[in-house]
Amino acid sequence: xxxxxxxxxxxPTGRTLRARDAIVCVFVAALLLLVFQGQSxxxxxxxxxxxxxxxxxxxxxxxxxWVADQIGLGDDVDRLTASLSPDDAISSEGGFAEIAATGxxxxxxxxxxxxxxxxxxALGEKPVLVPNLETLLVTGDSLAQPMDAELARRLASDGVxxxxxxxxxxxxxxxxxLDWGSQSTxxxxxxKPDAIAFFLxxxxxxxxxxxxxxxxxxxxxxxAAPYATRARRxxxxxxxxxxxxxxxxxxxxxxxxxxxxIARSVNAAIIAAAAPYRAQVRVLDFSAVFTPGGRYRASxxxxxxxxxxxxxxxxxxxxxxxxxxxxxxxxxLKSDFESLR
Amino acid sequence: MVFPTIEFAIxxxxxxxxxxxxxxxxWAWKPFILAxxxxxxxxxxxxxxxLIGALTLANQAAAKLIHRSDDERYRKRIVAAAVAVxxxxxxxxxxxxxxxxxxxxxxxxxxxxxxLPLAAIALPVGISFIVFQAISYxxxxxxxxxxxxxxxxxxxxLSFFPHLVAGPIVRAKEFIPQLARPRDPTxxxxxxxxxxxxxxxxxxxGIADFLAREIVDPxxxxxxxxxxxxxLLASYAYAxxxxxxxxxxxxxxxxxxxxxxxxxxxxxxxxxxxxTFREFWRRWHMTLSxxxxxxxxxxxxxxxxxxxxxxxxxxxxxxxxGLWHGAAWGFVLWGFxxxxxxxxxxxFRERMRFSLPAWLKWLLVFHIVVLAWIPFRxxxxxxxxxxxxxxxxxxxxxxxxxxxxxxxVLVIGLQxxxxxxxxxxxxxxxxxxxxxxxxxxxxxxxxxxxxxxxxGVPPFIYFQF
Numbered sequence: 082x083x084x085x086x087x088x089x090x091x092x093p094t095g096r097t098l099r100a101r102d103a104i105v106c107v108f109v110a111a112l113l114l115l116v117f118q119g120q121s122x123x124x125x126x127x128x129x130x131x132x133x134x135x136x137x138x139x140x141x142x143x144x145x146x147w148v149a150d151q152i153g154l155g156d157d158v159d160r161l162t163a164s165l166s167p168d169d170a171i172s173s174e175g176g177f178a179e180i181a182a183t184g185x186x187x188x189x190x191x192x193x194x195x196x197x198x199x200x201x202x203a204l205g206e207k208p209v210l211v212p213n214l215e216t217l218l219v220t221g222d223s224l225a226q227p228m229d230a231e232l233a234r235r236l237a238s239d240g241v242x243x244x245x246x247x248x249x250x251x252x253x254x255x256x257x258x259l260d261w262g263s264q265s266t267x268x269x270x271x272x273k274p275d276a277i278a279f280f281l282x283x284x285x286x287x288x289x290x291x292x293x294x295x296x297x298x299x300x301x302x303x304x305a306a307p308y309a310t311r312a313r314r315x316x317x318x319x320x321x322x323x324x325x326x327x328x329x330x331x332x333x334x335x336x337x338x339x340x341x342x343i344a345r346s347v348n349a350a351i352i353a354a355a356a357p358y359r360a361q362v363r364v365l366d367f368s369a370v371f372t373p374g375g376r377y378r379a380s381x382x383x384x385x386x387x388x389x390x391x392x393x394x395x396x397x398x399x400x401x402x403x404x405x406x407x408x409x410x411x412x413x414l415k416s417d418f419e420s421l422r
Numbered sequence: 423m424v425f426p427t428i429e430f431a432i433x434x435x436x437x438x439x440x441x442x443x444x445x446x447x448x449w450a451w452k453p454f455i456l457a458x459x460x461x462x463x464x465x466x467x468x469x470x471x472x473l474i475g476a477l478t479l480a481n482q483a484a485a486k487l488i489h490r491s492d493d494e495r496y497r498k499r500i501v502a503a504a505v506a507v508x509x510x511x512x513x514x515x516x517x518x519x520x521x522x523x524x525x526x527x528x529x530x531x532x533x534x535x536x537x538l539p540l541a542a543i544a545l546p547v548g549i550s551f552i553v554f555q556a557i558s559y560x561x562x563x564x565x566x567x568x569x570x571x572x573x574x575x576x577x578x579x580l581s582f583f584p585h586l587v588a589g590p591i592v593r594a595k596e597f598i599p600q601l602a603r604p605r606d607p608t609x610x611x612x613x614x615x616x617x618x619x620x621x622x623x624x625x626x627x628g629i630a631d632f633l634a635r636e637i638v639d640p641x642x643x644x645x646x647x648x649x650x651x652x653x654l655l656a657s658y659a660y661a662x663x664x665x666x667x668x669x670x671x672x673x674x675x676x677x678x679x680x681x682x683x684x685x686x687x688x689x690x691x692x693x694x695x696x697x698t699f700r701e702f703w704r705r706w707h708m709t710l711s712x713x714x715x716x717x718x719x720x721x722x723x724x725x726x727x728x729x730x731x732x733x734x735x736x737x738x739x740x741x742x743x744g745l746w747h748g749a750a751w752g753f754v755l756w757g758f759x760x761x762x763x764x765x766x767x768x769x770f771r772e773r774m775r776f777s778l779p780a781w782l783k784w785l786l787v788f789h790i791v792v793l794a795w796i797p798f799r800x801x802x803x804x805x806x807x808x809x810x811x812x813x814x815x816x817x818x819x820x821x822x823x824x825x826x827x828x829x830x831v832l833v834i835g836l837q838x839x840x841x842x843x844x845x846x847x848x849x850x851x852x853x854x855x856x857x858x859x860x861x862x863x864x865x866x867x868x869x870x871x872x873x874x875x876x877x878g879v880p881p882f883i884y885f886q887f
Contacts, residue, residue, distance in 0.1 A: 096611075099608050106856040107435045107438055108438075109860025111431065114867060227643075237644060245640075336696060
């Protein structure tokens with residue numbers, strides 16, 4: 082019982098204090114954090130998914146945020162520590178707020194349908210090939226991993242520079258954390274990608290304000306319409322006036338029924354959003370590939386072998402699933418880019 | 423729940439205050455801490471609490487049965503059954519998918535075509551740590567090292583939240599006696615606890631996550647896209663990342679436990695200063711080394727029975743230790759490299775008439791350790807091989823930035839330097855007034871929080887094990 086390992090210290094060194102001092106120490110730290118980080122706590126709570134954790138964080142975050150607002154020291158701390166942030170500073174240009182500011186089309190007016198709404202190949206014409214794929218941007222949320230790395234590996238030998246920008250925990254309906262309108266604008270400005278593979282939707286279903294100032298709860302037409310407007314804004318940015326190709330991946334059905342409802346709405350919104358840009362925006366139907374008939378399955382036949390393609394969470398694709406997803410994206414890239422043929 | 427999060431920052435002060443308030447009333451304190459630990463664990467998935475509860479009851483029943491009997495054969499049968507339940511649980515949750523895929527592949531090759539059913543099974547966070555602690559309890563009761571604890575004490579031992587998800591692997595004989603009487607409220611190592619929490623946060627958020635973002639994840643993800651300088655730096659950076667990530671977690675865990683009046687064993691002691699592999703394993707994940715030694719290597723025969731058997735036992739222990747990390751060939755190879763190195767080292771120690779200079783020994787050991795991390799980190803063996811092959815392709819250094827190089831050199835360098843300056847810093851820190859300790863902790867939290875990206879803190883690497 083008293084056997085002691087010579088290489089594992091079993092007693093702390095240094096002075097000891099009273100338990101009351103431990104509590105004082107921890108509560109002083111907590112108090113200072115409430116004063117200096119109150120606003121961050123409130124904002125973090127707002128971005129969390131519904132549940133007891135969100136409720137708890139907001140129960141602390143609201144009063145802490147109010148105190149921090151009154152004292153105003155939080156802004157000074159943010160300014161002082163801003164240079165430590167690893168996030169790219171992006172402007173609000175191209176953001177979803179601009180859609181709200183410019184509003185929708187005038188009532189009764191009909192927007193003209195342009196040639197961009199048609200994929201020539203789908204009309205039996207010769208496909209329009211882009212000569213070179215130099216830069217591919219793979220972006221989205223956690224759904225895009227590990228497909229992003231797989232795409233980068235497969236295209237490395239073709240001399241393609243693959244930029245992987247996965248923004249975990251973000252969503253188009255969740256722009257408090259990251260405004261994908263501004264983000265897509267910044268990505269295009271910074272990297273000038275020839276092609277963009279976009280896969281996002283693990284964190285959707287949030288209520289948000291549309292261009293008309295109204296906000297609706299997920300997942301009916303009133304929610305899908307402003308979602309599609311936001312997605313279209315991004316497609317317009319990514320396609321760079323027709324100079325780039327966009328591969329927007331529809332969501333494979335998740336396992337849980339409430340999430341399936343969100344995924345159906347998101348997929349319908351993407352299909353609607355892409356309608357004016359069929360010449361450049363390819364909507365890849367992963368729902369049909371991984372969950373035919375809208376029915377969830379964890380495994381499927383790949384190369385004659387029954388293979389697990391989903392993570393245990395019932396949302397994400399696992400490595401084998403991501404490899405298959407990469408196959409599909411590379412296949413579409415090959416049909417669009419001459420340099421990959 | 424992850425330590426460096428707002429949820430935990432709300433959870434811990436409340437639990438700490440109530441814990442000390444209830445400490446003298448053990449009938450209330452024990453259920454309270456047990457409930458708090460289950461709340462902590464349920465943040466990952468409430469269903470996992472059912473699993474840990476079932477493991478607690480099964481192992482406790484086994485321990486009681488073993489203790490009651492004097493029939494050695496019966497006692498052995500019960501301990502074997504309990505260990506089989508524990509390892510079976512681990513097998514189902516951790517290895518079933520890997521096993522089924524590999525067997526299916528083999529059946530395909532020989533044309534049998536009778537595939538095992540596939541299922542995507544969620545891995546309960548920290549299952550390996552929980553199972554190892556349960557095994558240590560039942561085996562120590564069988565060996566009469568300890569007597570069975572009360573069910574609530576054993577439940578607390580398995581689920582105590584500071585060590586619940588990623589260790590250190592605390593032995594029952596170290597923890598359960600601490601539950602025998604209330605912790606002394608006049609002897610709390612506040613300074614040491616806060617110092618460890620602060621250091622742990624800096625290691626995890628300030629160093630490990632920084633290196634992962636800046637160099638490790640990009641290069642290990644797509645090694646084809648990088649040439650030798652970047653690949654070389656990424657391999658050193660991963661060695662630093664995994665050390666800071668895991669030792670950072672255990673520093674925080676040990677620090678939190680100290681604030682609650684409990685003492686956990688040390689888990690890391692500057693491992694990259696080791697000049698032999700034997701020494702490395704006395705400095706790296708010390709509680710796992712100790713577990714593998716006491717529950718695998720020695721029962722296999724240890725160094726008794728000749729050189730060949732010792733070599734076999736070492737290889738088996740290290741390969742199984744590798745496989746403990748997860749169901750992947752990369753972990754097996756990692757264990758194989760370490761096992762092979764230990765065997766070769768034993769042979770050299772006995773046969774060599776001269777000794778290599780200390781700096782050369784360090785250089786050799788350090789670089790083999792770094793090399794072994796490559797299959798450990800790479801997504802699969804093909805990519806590990808691509809990663810290594812890129813070391814022969816000299817090209818531009820695209821990811822060499824001053825902060826990355828500085829952090830890598832600093833962390834490795836600090837392990838080689840004498841500990842006196844760091845000890846002096848710790849002693850001065852511990853002497854601060856409790857309010858000043860709290861203010862220092864808040865300042866560090868504000869600073870490290872500023873380095874967190876908008877996507878939050880990535881999980882600790884060892885959560886997946």
